Amino acid sequence: MSGDSVPYHLRPNKFVEREIFCELLEKVSKWKKLDNYLYASLGGAFLADAKLVNERLGLEKLMSVESVPYVHSRQIFNMPVNGIRCEQIESGRFVSNFDTWIDSFGCENAIVWLDFAKPARQHQIKELGRLLKAMSTGDIAKITLNIGVHTVYQRLPGQELDEYQKVVFDKLKAEMGELFVESELDVTQMSNDGIAKAAMLAIQKVASEASSGDYRKHFLPLSIMRYSDSLHEMMTVTLVALDKKDMSQFYAKTRIKKWPFWSKDWLSWYIIDVPELSIKERTKIDSLVTAHRKDVNKIHANMSFRLANNEGDSLVTLSNYVTHKGYSPYVFLANSKLLPRGAKKYFSHFL
Incomplete structure:
Protein backbone atom coordinates (compact mmCIF):
# COMPACT_ATOMS: atom_id res chain seq x y z
CA MET A 1 0.00 0.00 0.00
CA SER A 2 1.05 3.62 -0.42
CA GLY A 3 2.98 4.80 2.62
CA ASP A 4 4.62 1.43 3.27
CA SER A 5 8.07 2.95 3.15
CA VAL A 6 7.21 5.42 5.92
CA PRO A 7 7.63 4.05 9.47
CA TYR A 8 4.59 4.16 11.74
CA HIS A 9 6.14 6.64 14.17
CA LEU A 10 6.25 9.18 11.31
CA ARG A 11 2.54 8.62 10.64
CA PRO A 12 1.10 9.64 14.03
CA ASN A 13 -2.60 9.16 13.25
CA LYS A 14 -1.95 5.69 11.80
CA PHE A 15 0.24 4.90 14.80
CA VAL A 16 -2.52 5.90 17.23
CA GLU A 17 -5.12 3.89 15.29
CA ARG A 18 -2.95 0.78 15.45
CA GLU A 19 -2.45 1.19 19.21
CA ILE A 20 -6.21 1.56 19.70
CA PHE A 21 -6.73 -1.59 17.61
CA CYS A 22 -4.44 -3.52 19.96
CA GLU A 23 -6.41 -2.21 22.92
CA LEU A 24 -9.59 -3.45 21.23
CA LEU A 25 -8.09 -6.93 20.78
CA GLU A 26 -7.12 -6.94 24.45
CA LYS A 27 -10.77 -6.32 25.30
CA VAL A 28 -11.95 -9.09 22.96
CA SER A 29 -9.47 -11.47 24.63
CA LYS A 30 -11.44 -11.10 27.87
CA TRP A 31 -14.34 -12.77 26.07
CA LYS A 32 -12.32 -15.35 24.16
CA LYS A 33 -8.60 -16.11 24.42
CA LEU A 34 -6.68 -15.25 21.26
CA ASP A 35 -3.83 -17.75 21.77
CA ASN A 36 -4.91 -20.02 18.94
CA TYR A 37 -5.87 -17.25 16.50
CA LEU A 38 -4.15 -16.72 13.17
CA TYR A 39 -3.21 -13.07 12.69
CA ALA A 40 -3.00 -12.24 8.98
CA SER A 41 -2.51 -8.80 7.47
CA LEU A 42 -1.11 -6.76 4.62
CA GLY A 43 1.89 -5.98 6.79
CA GLY A 44 4.07 -3.86 4.51
CA ALA A 45 7.85 -3.83 4.50
CA PHE A 46 8.26 -3.46 8.26
CA LEU A 47 5.60 -5.93 9.53
CA ALA A 48 5.05 -3.50 12.40
CA ASP A 49 1.52 -4.66 13.20
CA ALA A 50 2.56 -8.32 13.44
CA LYS A 51 5.35 -7.34 15.82
CA LEU A 52 2.94 -5.36 17.96
CA VAL A 53 0.29 -8.08 18.33
CA ASN A 54 3.06 -10.55 19.16
CA GLU A 55 4.47 -8.30 21.89
CA ARG A 56 1.20 -7.02 23.31
CA LEU A 57 -1.08 -10.03 22.92
CA GLY A 58 1.33 -12.94 22.64
CA LEU A 59 0.03 -13.99 19.22
CA GLU A 60 2.52 -16.35 17.60
CA LYS A 61 0.71 -17.59 14.48
CA LEU A 62 1.42 -14.69 12.16
CA MET A 63 1.05 -14.26 8.42
CA SER A 64 1.67 -11.39 6.03
CA VAL A 65 0.11 -11.17 2.58
CA GLU A 66 2.06 -9.12 0.03
CA SER A 67 1.82 -9.07 -3.76
CA VAL A 68 4.72 -6.71 -4.56
CA PRO A 69 8.00 -8.66 -4.94
CA TYR A 70 10.40 -6.01 -3.61
CA VAL A 71 8.21 -5.34 -0.54
CA HIS A 72 8.06 -9.09 0.09
CA SER A 73 11.87 -9.27 -0.06
CA ARG A 74 12.10 -6.49 2.52
CA GLN A 75 9.71 -8.37 4.79
CA ILE A 76 11.95 -11.43 4.68
CA PHE A 77 14.98 -9.28 5.47
CA ASN A 78 13.36 -7.19 8.24
CA MET A 79 11.43 -10.04 9.95
CA PRO A 80 10.89 -8.41 13.38
CA VAL A 81 9.45 -11.61 14.88
CA ASN A 82 10.69 -15.11 14.11
CA GLY A 83 8.14 -17.30 12.40
CA ILE A 84 6.05 -14.76 10.50
CA ARG A 85 4.93 -16.51 7.33
CA CYS A 86 5.36 -13.99 4.52
CA GLU A 87 3.43 -15.07 1.45
CA GLN A 88 3.87 -13.32 -1.90
CA ILE A 89 0.25 -13.50 -3.02
CA GLU A 90 -2.65 -11.17 -3.75
CA SER A 91 -5.03 -10.53 -0.87
CA GLY A 92 -7.87 -11.92 -2.99
CA ARG A 93 -6.09 -15.25 -3.27
CA PHE A 94 -5.69 -15.35 0.50
CA VAL A 95 -9.41 -14.66 0.94
CA SER A 96 -10.36 -17.35 -1.60
CA ASN A 97 -8.34 -19.92 0.36
CA PHE A 98 -9.11 -18.60 3.83
CA ASP A 99 -10.11 -21.96 5.35
CA THR A 100 -6.99 -23.62 3.94
CA TRP A 101 -4.72 -21.00 5.48
CA ILE A 102 -6.35 -21.32 8.91
CA ASP A 103 -6.05 -25.10 8.77
CA SER A 104 -2.38 -24.88 7.76
CA PHE A 105 -1.66 -23.00 10.99
CA GLY A 106 -3.81 -25.35 13.06
CA CYS A 107 -5.97 -22.43 14.20
CA GLU A 108 -9.64 -22.28 15.12
CA ASN A 109 -10.14 -18.59 14.43
CA ALA A 110 -8.49 -15.64 12.73
CA ILE A 111 -7.91 -11.91 12.90
CA VAL A 112 -7.53 -10.51 9.37
CA TRP A 113 -6.60 -6.94 8.50
CA LEU A 114 -7.11 -5.88 4.88
CA ASP A 115 -5.09 -2.66 4.92
CA PHE A 116 -5.71 -0.88 1.62
CA ALA A 117 -4.66 2.62 0.55
CA LYS A 118 -5.34 2.70 -3.19
CA PRO A 119 -8.94 3.73 -3.94
CA ALA A 120 -10.57 0.61 -5.36
CA ARG A 121 -13.50 0.62 -2.96
CA GLN A 122 -15.96 -1.66 -4.75
CA HIS A 123 -13.37 -4.39 -5.31
CA GLN A 124 -12.00 -4.06 -1.77
CA ILE A 125 -15.39 -4.10 -0.04
CA LYS A 126 -16.47 -7.08 -2.14
CA GLU A 127 -13.27 -8.82 -1.08
CA LEU A 128 -14.20 -8.09 2.53
CA GLY A 129 -17.63 -9.57 1.85
CA ARG A 130 -16.08 -12.81 0.57
CA LEU A 131 -13.88 -12.94 3.67
CA LEU A 132 -16.85 -12.40 5.99
CA LYS A 133 -18.78 -15.16 4.27
CA ALA A 134 -15.87 -17.55 4.93
CA MET A 135 -15.46 -16.52 8.55
CA SER A 136 -16.79 -18.35 11.59
CA THR A 137 -18.11 -16.99 14.88
CA GLY A 138 -15.27 -15.53 16.89
CA ASP A 139 -13.35 -14.34 13.82
CA ILE A 140 -12.35 -10.68 13.55
CA ALA A 141 -12.07 -8.72 10.30
CA LYS A 142 -10.61 -5.27 9.81
CA ILE A 143 -10.51 -3.22 6.63
CA THR A 144 -8.81 0.10 5.91
CA LEU A 145 -10.06 2.14 2.94
CA ASN A 146 -9.18 5.41 1.24
CA ILE A 147 -12.25 7.67 1.53
CA GLY A 148 -10.83 10.89 0.11
CA VAL A 149 -13.41 12.63 -2.07
CA HIS A 150 -10.61 13.72 -4.43
CA THR A 151 -10.02 10.04 -5.27
CA VAL A 152 -13.48 9.99 -6.85
CA TYR A 153 -13.10 13.23 -8.78
CA GLN A 154 -10.68 16.16 -8.58
CA ARG A 155 -12.52 19.47 -8.44
CA LEU A 156 -11.69 21.77 -11.36
CA PRO A 157 -10.54 25.37 -10.75
CA GLY A 158 -13.60 27.61 -10.56
CA GLN A 159 -16.06 24.70 -10.60
CA GLU A 160 -19.24 25.44 -8.65
CA LEU A 161 -19.75 23.30 -5.55
CA ASP A 162 -23.16 21.95 -6.57
CA GLU A 163 -21.85 20.93 -9.99
CA TYR A 164 -18.80 19.30 -8.41
CA GLN A 165 -20.90 17.34 -5.91
CA LYS A 166 -23.20 16.11 -8.69
CA VAL A 167 -20.21 14.79 -10.65
CA VAL A 168 -18.83 13.10 -7.51
CA PHE A 169 -22.22 11.51 -6.79
CA ASP A 170 -22.54 10.11 -10.32
CA LYS A 171 -18.96 8.85 -10.44
CA LEU A 172 -19.19 7.25 -6.99
CA LYS A 173 -22.46 5.56 -7.95
CA ALA A 174 -20.82 4.14 -11.08
CA GLU A 175 -17.73 3.09 -9.12
CA MET A 176 -19.62 1.33 -6.31
CA GLY A 177 -22.18 -0.37 -8.54
CA GLU A 178 -24.65 -2.51 -6.61
CA LEU A 179 -22.90 -1.57 -3.34
CA PHE A 180 -24.05 2.04 -3.68
CA VAL A 181 -27.03 2.52 -1.33
CA GLU A 182 -28.61 5.42 -3.20
CA SER A 183 -31.66 5.67 -0.93
CA GLU A 184 -29.41 6.73 1.97
CA LEU A 185 -27.23 9.20 0.05
CA ASP A 186 -27.72 12.49 -1.75
CA VAL A 187 -25.68 14.91 -3.81
CA THR A 188 -25.17 17.44 -1.00
CA GLN A 189 -23.34 14.82 1.10
CA MET A 190 -20.53 14.39 -1.41
CA SER A 191 -17.49 15.23 0.71
CA ASN A 192 -15.09 13.04 2.67
CA ASP A 193 -18.00 12.46 5.08
CA GLY A 194 -20.23 11.32 2.23
CA ILE A 195 -17.64 8.91 0.84
CA ALA A 196 -17.19 7.48 4.35
CA LYS A 197 -20.97 7.05 4.69
CA ALA A 198 -21.22 5.37 1.27
CA ALA A 199 -18.40 2.99 2.19
CA MET A 200 -19.95 2.12 5.55
CA LEU A 201 -23.36 1.44 3.99
CA ALA A 202 -21.62 -0.86 1.51
CA ILE A 203 -19.74 -2.66 4.31
CA GLN A 204 -22.98 -3.06 6.25
CA LYS A 205 -24.57 -4.52 3.13
CA VAL A 206 -21.85 -7.14 2.49
CA ALA A 207 -21.79 -8.03 6.20
CA SER A 208 -25.54 -8.63 6.14
CA GLU A 209 -25.24 -10.73 2.98
CA ALA A 210 -22.37 -12.74 4.50
CA SER A 211 -24.50 -13.77 7.46
CA SER A 212 -27.76 -14.31 5.56
CA GLY A 213 -27.17 -18.05 5.09
CA ASP A 214 -26.35 -18.64 8.76
CA TYR A 215 -28.98 -17.43 11.22
CA ARG A 216 -26.47 -17.74 14.09
CA LYS A 217 -23.70 -15.59 12.60
CA HIS A 218 -23.98 -11.85 13.11
CA PHE A 219 -21.36 -9.20 12.31
CA LEU A 220 -20.98 -6.48 14.89
CA PRO A 221 -19.03 -3.28 14.15
CA LEU A 222 -16.70 -2.74 17.10
CA SER A 223 -14.70 0.27 16.03
CA ILE A 224 -14.88 2.68 13.08
CA MET A 225 -12.01 5.16 12.86
CA ARG A 226 -11.24 8.00 10.48
CA TYR A 227 -7.93 9.81 10.16
CA SER A 228 -5.60 11.58 7.76
CA ASP A 229 -2.48 9.65 6.73
CA SER A 230 -0.14 11.91 4.77
CA LEU A 231 -2.27 13.03 1.78
CA HIS A 232 -4.86 10.28 2.24
CA GLU A 233 -8.19 10.38 4.07
CA MET A 234 -8.60 6.93 5.58
CA MET A 235 -11.28 4.93 7.35
CA THR A 236 -10.74 1.67 9.18
CA VAL A 237 -13.49 -0.68 10.36
CA THR A 238 -13.21 -3.63 12.74
CA LEU A 239 -15.94 -6.29 12.85
CA VAL A 240 -16.42 -9.42 14.92
CA ALA A 241 -18.50 -12.45 13.93
CA LEU A 242 -20.75 -13.44 16.81
CA ASP A 243 -23.36 -16.09 17.45
CA LYS A 244 -26.43 -14.09 18.40
CA LYS A 245 -26.79 -16.07 21.62
CA ASP A 246 -23.28 -14.95 22.67
CA MET A 247 -23.84 -11.22 22.26
CA SER A 248 -24.86 -10.49 25.86
CA GLN A 249 -21.86 -12.38 27.18
CA PHE A 250 -19.58 -10.59 24.71
CA TYR A 251 -20.78 -7.17 25.87
CA ALA A 252 -20.50 -8.15 29.53
CA LYS A 253 -16.97 -9.58 29.36
CA THR A 254 -15.43 -7.02 27.02
CA ARG A 255 -17.26 -4.02 28.51
CA ILE A 256 -16.95 -2.63 25.01
CA LYS A 257 -19.88 -0.25 25.49
CA LYS A 258 -17.85 1.69 28.07
CA TRP A 259 -14.85 1.99 25.76
CA PRO A 260 -14.49 5.53 24.36
CA PHE A 261 -13.66 4.24 20.87
CA TRP A 262 -16.64 1.89 20.54
CA SER A 263 -18.89 2.42 17.54
CA LYS A 264 -22.50 1.95 18.62
CA ASP A 265 -23.77 1.51 15.04
CA TRP A 266 -22.64 1.35 11.42
CA LEU A 267 -22.46 5.12 10.98
CA SER A 268 -20.85 6.14 14.28
CA TRP A 269 -17.17 6.78 13.71
CA TYR A 270 -14.39 8.25 15.78
CA ILE A 271 -11.97 10.78 14.27
CA ILE A 272 -8.28 10.57 15.16
CA ASP A 273 -6.53 13.89 14.67
CA VAL A 274 -3.19 14.13 16.46
CA PRO A 275 -1.83 17.68 16.16
CA GLU A 276 1.75 18.42 15.18
CA LEU A 277 3.48 20.15 18.09
CA SER A 278 6.97 21.45 18.71
Whole structure:
Protein backbone atom coordinates (compact mmCIF):
# COMPACT_ATOMS: atom_id res chain seq x y z
CA MET A 1 0.00 0.00 0.00
CA SER A 2 1.05 3.62 -0.42
CA GLY A 3 2.98 4.80 2.62
CA ASP A 4 4.62 1.43 3.27
CA SER A 5 8.07 2.95 3.15
CA VAL A 6 7.21 5.42 5.92
CA PRO A 7 7.63 4.05 9.47
CA TYR A 8 4.59 4.16 11.74
CA HIS A 9 6.14 6.64 14.17
CA LEU A 10 6.25 9.18 11.31
CA ARG A 11 2.54 8.62 10.64
CA PRO A 12 1.10 9.64 14.03
CA ASN A 13 -2.60 9.16 13.25
CA LYS A 14 -1.95 5.69 11.80
CA PHE A 15 0.24 4.90 14.80
CA VAL A 16 -2.52 5.90 17.23
CA GLU A 17 -5.12 3.89 15.29
CA ARG A 18 -2.95 0.78 15.45
CA GLU A 19 -2.45 1.19 19.21
CA ILE A 20 -6.21 1.56 19.70
CA PHE A 21 -6.73 -1.59 17.61
CA CYS A 22 -4.44 -3.52 19.96
CA GLU A 23 -6.41 -2.21 22.92
CA LEU A 24 -9.59 -3.45 21.23
CA LEU A 25 -8.09 -6.93 20.78
CA GLU A 26 -7.12 -6.94 24.45
CA LYS A 27 -10.77 -6.32 25.30
CA VAL A 28 -11.95 -9.09 22.96
CA SER A 29 -9.47 -11.47 24.63
CA LYS A 30 -11.44 -11.10 27.87
CA TRP A 31 -14.34 -12.77 26.07
CA LYS A 32 -12.32 -15.35 24.16
CA LYS A 33 -8.60 -16.11 24.42
CA LEU A 34 -6.68 -15.25 21.26
CA ASP A 35 -3.83 -17.75 21.77
CA ASN A 36 -4.91 -20.02 18.94
CA TYR A 37 -5.87 -17.25 16.50
CA LEU A 38 -4.15 -16.72 13.17
CA TYR A 39 -3.21 -13.07 12.69
CA ALA A 40 -3.00 -12.24 8.98
CA SER A 41 -2.51 -8.80 7.47
CA LEU A 42 -1.11 -6.76 4.62
CA GLY A 43 1.89 -5.98 6.79
CA GLY A 44 4.07 -3.86 4.51
CA ALA A 45 7.85 -3.83 4.50
CA PHE A 46 8.26 -3.46 8.26
CA LEU A 47 5.60 -5.93 9.53
CA ALA A 48 5.05 -3.50 12.40
CA ASP A 49 1.52 -4.66 13.20
CA ALA A 50 2.56 -8.32 13.44
CA LYS A 51 5.35 -7.34 15.82
CA LEU A 52 2.94 -5.36 17.96
CA VAL A 53 0.29 -8.08 18.33
CA ASN A 54 3.06 -10.55 19.16
CA GLU A 55 4.47 -8.30 21.89
CA ARG A 56 1.20 -7.02 23.31
CA LEU A 57 -1.08 -10.03 22.92
CA GLY A 58 1.33 -12.94 22.64
CA LEU A 59 0.03 -13.99 19.22
CA GLU A 60 2.52 -16.35 17.60
CA LYS A 61 0.71 -17.59 14.48
CA LEU A 62 1.42 -14.69 12.16
CA MET A 63 1.05 -14.26 8.42
CA SER A 64 1.67 -11.39 6.03
CA VAL A 65 0.11 -11.17 2.58
CA GLU A 66 2.06 -9.12 0.03
CA SER A 67 1.82 -9.07 -3.76
CA VAL A 68 4.72 -6.71 -4.56
CA PRO A 69 8.00 -8.66 -4.94
CA TYR A 70 10.40 -6.01 -3.61
CA VAL A 71 8.21 -5.34 -0.54
CA HIS A 72 8.06 -9.09 0.09
CA SER A 73 11.87 -9.27 -0.06
CA ARG A 74 12.10 -6.49 2.52
CA GLN A 75 9.71 -8.37 4.79
CA ILE A 76 11.95 -11.43 4.68
CA PHE A 77 14.98 -9.28 5.47
CA ASN A 78 13.36 -7.19 8.24
CA MET A 79 11.43 -10.04 9.95
CA PRO A 80 10.89 -8.41 13.38
CA VAL A 81 9.45 -11.61 14.88
CA ASN A 82 10.69 -15.11 14.11
CA GLY A 83 8.14 -17.30 12.40
CA ILE A 84 6.05 -14.76 10.50
CA ARG A 85 4.93 -16.51 7.33
CA CYS A 86 5.36 -13.99 4.52
CA GLU A 87 3.43 -15.07 1.45
CA GLN A 88 3.87 -13.32 -1.90
CA ILE A 89 0.25 -13.50 -3.02
CA GLU A 90 -2.65 -11.17 -3.75
CA SER A 91 -5.03 -10.53 -0.87
CA GLY A 92 -7.87 -11.92 -2.99
CA ARG A 93 -6.09 -15.25 -3.27
CA PHE A 94 -5.69 -15.35 0.50
CA VAL A 95 -9.41 -14.66 0.94
CA SER A 96 -10.36 -17.35 -1.60
CA ASN A 97 -8.34 -19.92 0.36
CA PHE A 98 -9.11 -18.60 3.83
CA ASP A 99 -10.11 -21.96 5.35
CA THR A 100 -6.99 -23.62 3.94
CA TRP A 101 -4.72 -21.00 5.48
CA ILE A 102 -6.35 -21.32 8.91
CA ASP A 103 -6.05 -25.10 8.77
CA SER A 104 -2.38 -24.88 7.76
CA PHE A 105 -1.66 -23.00 10.99
CA GLY A 106 -3.81 -25.35 13.06
CA CYS A 107 -5.97 -22.43 14.20
CA GLU A 108 -9.64 -22.28 15.12
CA ASN A 109 -10.14 -18.59 14.43
CA ALA A 110 -8.49 -15.64 12.73
CA ILE A 111 -7.91 -11.91 12.90
CA VAL A 112 -7.53 -10.51 9.37
CA TRP A 113 -6.60 -6.94 8.50
CA LEU A 114 -7.11 -5.88 4.88
CA ASP A 115 -5.09 -2.66 4.92
CA PHE A 116 -5.71 -0.88 1.62
CA ALA A 117 -4.66 2.62 0.55
CA LYS A 118 -5.34 2.70 -3.19
CA PRO A 119 -8.94 3.73 -3.94
CA ALA A 120 -10.57 0.61 -5.36
CA ARG A 121 -13.50 0.62 -2.96
CA GLN A 122 -15.96 -1.66 -4.75
CA HIS A 123 -13.37 -4.39 -5.31
CA GLN A 124 -12.00 -4.06 -1.77
CA ILE A 125 -15.39 -4.10 -0.04
CA LYS A 126 -16.47 -7.08 -2.14
CA GLU A 127 -13.27 -8.82 -1.08
CA LEU A 128 -14.20 -8.09 2.53
CA GLY A 129 -17.63 -9.57 1.85
CA ARG A 130 -16.08 -12.81 0.57
CA LEU A 131 -13.88 -12.94 3.67
CA LEU A 132 -16.85 -12.40 5.99
CA LYS A 133 -18.78 -15.16 4.27
CA ALA A 134 -15.87 -17.55 4.93
CA MET A 135 -15.46 -16.52 8.55
CA SER A 136 -16.79 -18.35 11.59
CA THR A 137 -18.11 -16.99 14.88
CA GLY A 138 -15.27 -15.53 16.89
CA ASP A 139 -13.35 -14.34 13.82
CA ILE A 140 -12.35 -10.68 13.55
CA ALA A 141 -12.07 -8.72 10.30
CA LYS A 142 -10.61 -5.27 9.81
CA ILE A 143 -10.51 -3.22 6.63
CA THR A 144 -8.81 0.10 5.91
CA LEU A 145 -10.06 2.14 2.94
CA ASN A 146 -9.18 5.41 1.24
CA ILE A 147 -12.25 7.67 1.53
CA GLY A 148 -10.83 10.89 0.11
CA VAL A 149 -13.41 12.63 -2.07
CA HIS A 150 -10.61 13.72 -4.43
CA THR A 151 -10.02 10.04 -5.27
CA VAL A 152 -13.48 9.99 -6.85
CA TYR A 153 -13.10 13.23 -8.78
CA GLN A 154 -10.68 16.16 -8.58
CA ARG A 155 -12.52 19.47 -8.44
CA LEU A 156 -11.69 21.77 -11.36
CA PRO A 157 -10.54 25.37 -10.75
CA GLY A 158 -13.60 27.61 -10.56
CA GLN A 159 -16.06 24.70 -10.60
CA GLU A 160 -19.24 25.44 -8.65
CA LEU A 161 -19.75 23.30 -5.55
CA ASP A 162 -23.16 21.95 -6.57
CA GLU A 163 -21.85 20.93 -9.99
CA TYR A 164 -18.80 19.30 -8.41
CA GLN A 165 -20.90 17.34 -5.91
CA LYS A 166 -23.20 16.11 -8.69
CA VAL A 167 -20.21 14.79 -10.65
CA VAL A 168 -18.83 13.10 -7.51
CA PHE A 169 -22.22 11.51 -6.79
CA ASP A 170 -22.54 10.11 -10.32
CA LYS A 171 -18.96 8.85 -10.44
CA LEU A 172 -19.19 7.25 -6.99
CA LYS A 173 -22.46 5.56 -7.95
CA ALA A 174 -20.82 4.14 -11.08
CA GLU A 175 -17.73 3.09 -9.12
CA MET A 176 -19.62 1.33 -6.31
CA GLY A 177 -22.18 -0.37 -8.54
CA GLU A 178 -24.65 -2.51 -6.61
CA LEU A 179 -22.90 -1.57 -3.34
CA PHE A 180 -24.05 2.04 -3.68
CA VAL A 181 -27.03 2.52 -1.33
CA GLU A 182 -28.61 5.42 -3.20
CA SER A 183 -31.66 5.67 -0.93
CA GLU A 184 -29.41 6.73 1.97
CA LEU A 185 -27.23 9.20 0.05
CA ASP A 186 -27.72 12.49 -1.75
CA VAL A 187 -25.68 14.91 -3.81
CA THR A 188 -25.17 17.44 -1.00
CA GLN A 189 -23.34 14.82 1.10
CA MET A 190 -20.53 14.39 -1.41
CA SER A 191 -17.49 15.23 0.71
CA ASN A 192 -15.09 13.04 2.67
CA ASP A 193 -18.00 12.46 5.08
CA GLY A 194 -20.23 11.32 2.23
CA ILE A 195 -17.64 8.91 0.84
CA ALA A 196 -17.19 7.48 4.35
CA LYS A 197 -20.97 7.05 4.69
CA ALA A 198 -21.22 5.37 1.27
CA ALA A 199 -18.40 2.99 2.19
CA MET A 200 -19.95 2.12 5.55
CA LEU A 201 -23.36 1.44 3.99
CA ALA A 202 -21.62 -0.86 1.51
CA ILE A 203 -19.74 -2.66 4.31
CA GLN A 204 -22.98 -3.06 6.25
CA LYS A 205 -24.57 -4.52 3.13
CA VAL A 206 -21.85 -7.14 2.49
CA ALA A 207 -21.79 -8.03 6.20
CA SER A 208 -25.54 -8.63 6.14
CA GLU A 209 -25.24 -10.73 2.98
CA ALA A 210 -22.37 -12.74 4.50
CA SER A 211 -24.50 -13.77 7.46
CA SER A 212 -27.76 -14.31 5.56
CA GLY A 213 -27.17 -18.05 5.09
CA ASP A 214 -26.35 -18.64 8.76
CA TYR A 215 -28.98 -17.43 11.22
CA ARG A 216 -26.47 -17.74 14.09
CA LYS A 217 -23.70 -15.59 12.60
CA HIS A 218 -23.98 -11.85 13.11
CA PHE A 219 -21.36 -9.20 12.31
CA LEU A 220 -20.98 -6.48 14.89
CA PRO A 221 -19.03 -3.28 14.15
CA LEU A 222 -16.70 -2.74 17.10
CA SER A 223 -14.70 0.27 16.03
CA ILE A 224 -14.88 2.68 13.08
CA MET A 225 -12.01 5.16 12.86
CA ARG A 226 -11.24 8.00 10.48
CA TYR A 227 -7.93 9.81 10.16
CA SER A 228 -5.60 11.58 7.76
CA ASP A 229 -2.48 9.65 6.73
CA SER A 230 -0.14 11.91 4.77
CA LEU A 231 -2.27 13.03 1.78
CA HIS A 232 -4.86 10.28 2.24
CA GLU A 233 -8.19 10.38 4.07
CA MET A 234 -8.60 6.93 5.58
CA MET A 235 -11.28 4.93 7.35
CA THR A 236 -10.74 1.67 9.18
CA VAL A 237 -13.49 -0.68 10.36
CA THR A 238 -13.21 -3.63 12.74
CA LEU A 239 -15.94 -6.29 12.85
CA VAL A 240 -16.42 -9.42 14.92
CA ALA A 241 -18.50 -12.45 13.93
CA LEU A 242 -20.75 -13.44 16.81
CA ASP A 243 -23.36 -16.09 17.45
CA LYS A 244 -26.43 -14.09 18.40
CA LYS A 245 -26.79 -16.07 21.62
CA ASP A 246 -23.28 -14.95 22.67
CA MET A 247 -23.84 -11.22 22.26
CA SER A 248 -24.86 -10.49 25.86
CA GLN A 249 -21.86 -12.38 27.18
CA PHE A 250 -19.58 -10.59 24.71
CA TYR A 251 -20.78 -7.17 25.87
CA ALA A 252 -20.50 -8.15 29.53
CA LYS A 253 -16.97 -9.58 29.36
CA THR A 254 -15.43 -7.02 27.02
CA ARG A 255 -17.26 -4.02 28.51
CA ILE A 256 -16.95 -2.63 25.01
CA LYS A 257 -19.88 -0.25 25.49
CA LYS A 258 -17.85 1.69 28.07
CA TRP A 259 -14.85 1.99 25.76
CA PRO A 260 -14.49 5.53 24.36
CA PHE A 261 -13.66 4.24 20.87
CA TRP A 262 -16.64 1.89 20.54
CA SER A 263 -18.89 2.42 17.54
CA LYS A 264 -22.50 1.95 18.62
CA ASP A 265 -23.77 1.51 15.04
CA TRP A 266 -22.64 1.35 11.42
CA LEU A 267 -22.46 5.12 10.98
CA SER A 268 -20.85 6.14 14.28
CA TRP A 269 -17.17 6.78 13.71
CA TYR A 270 -14.39 8.25 15.78
CA ILE A 271 -11.97 10.78 14.27
CA ILE A 272 -8.28 10.57 15.16
CA ASP A 273 -6.53 13.89 14.67
CA VAL A 274 -3.19 14.13 16.46
CA PRO A 275 -1.83 17.68 16.16
CA GLU A 276 1.75 18.42 15.18
CA LEU A 277 3.48 20.15 18.09
CA SER A 278 6.97 21.45 18.71
CA ILE A 279 9.00 19.94 21.54
CA LYS A 280 8.51 23.13 23.55
CA GLU A 281 4.73 23.13 22.99
CA ARG A 282 4.41 19.46 23.89
CA THR A 283 6.53 19.87 27.04
CA LYS A 284 4.38 22.77 28.23
CA ILE A 285 1.09 21.02 27.51
CA ASP A 286 2.28 17.80 29.17
CA SER A 287 3.15 19.73 32.34
CA LEU A 288 -0.32 21.29 32.34
CA VAL A 289 -1.95 17.88 31.75
CA THR A 290 -0.29 16.68 34.95
CA ALA A 291 -1.07 19.84 36.90
CA HIS A 292 -4.72 20.02 35.89
CA ARG A 293 -5.56 16.29 35.75
CA LYS A 294 -6.41 16.34 32.03
CA ASP A 295 -9.01 19.10 32.46
CA VAL A 296 -8.82 20.46 28.91
CA ASN A 297 -10.52 23.78 29.71
CA LYS A 298 -8.09 24.54 32.53
CA ILE A 299 -5.11 23.45 30.42
CA HIS A 300 -6.26 25.68 27.57
CA ALA A 301 -6.79 28.65 29.88
CA ASN A 302 -3.21 28.34 31.17
CA MET A 303 -1.58 28.12 27.73
CA SER A 304 0.09 31.28 26.43
CA PHE A 305 -0.39 30.12 22.82
CA ARG A 306 -3.25 28.75 20.74
CA LEU A 307 -3.38 25.74 18.41
CA ALA A 308 -5.85 27.15 15.87
CA ASN A 309 -7.21 30.41 14.53
CA ASN A 310 -10.12 30.60 16.98
CA GLU A 311 -10.72 29.53 20.58
CA GLY A 312 -13.14 26.73 19.72
CA ASP A 313 -10.89 25.03 17.18
CA SER A 314 -7.87 25.47 19.46
CA LEU A 315 -9.74 23.74 22.29
CA VAL A 316 -10.73 20.86 20.00
CA THR A 317 -7.13 20.43 18.82
CA LEU A 318 -5.88 20.41 22.41
CA SER A 319 -8.55 17.88 23.37
CA ASN A 320 -7.40 15.61 20.53
CA TYR A 321 -3.84 15.75 21.81
CA VAL A 322 -4.81 15.03 25.43
CA THR A 323 -7.15 12.18 24.42
CA HIS A 324 -4.56 10.43 22.26
CA LYS A 325 -1.48 11.28 24.33
CA GLY A 326 -1.06 7.78 25.74
CA TYR A 327 -1.30 6.22 22.27
CA SER A 328 1.06 8.58 20.47
CA PRO A 329 4.42 7.68 18.88
CA TYR A 330 6.09 10.26 21.13
CA VAL A 331 5.31 8.12 24.18
CA PHE A 332 6.74 5.11 22.34
CA LEU A 333 9.93 6.93 21.39
CA ALA A 334 10.41 8.52 24.79
CA ASN A 335 10.54 5.09 26.42
CA SER A 336 14.15 4.10 25.86
CA LYS A 337 13.37 0.48 26.75
CA LEU A 338 11.49 0.20 23.47
CA LEU A 339 14.47 1.41 21.41
CA PRO A 340 17.69 -0.44 20.57
CA ARG A 341 20.72 0.56 22.64
CA GLY A 342 22.10 3.89 21.49
CA ALA A 343 19.14 4.58 19.20
CA LYS A 344 17.40 7.19 21.33
CA LYS A 345 19.71 9.98 20.15
CA TYR A 346 18.54 9.45 16.57
CA PHE A 347 14.95 10.14 17.59
CA SER A 348 15.68 13.12 19.85
CA HIS A 349 13.98 15.55 17.46
CA PHE A 350 10.67 13.74 18.07
CA LEU A 351 10.92 13.72 21.86
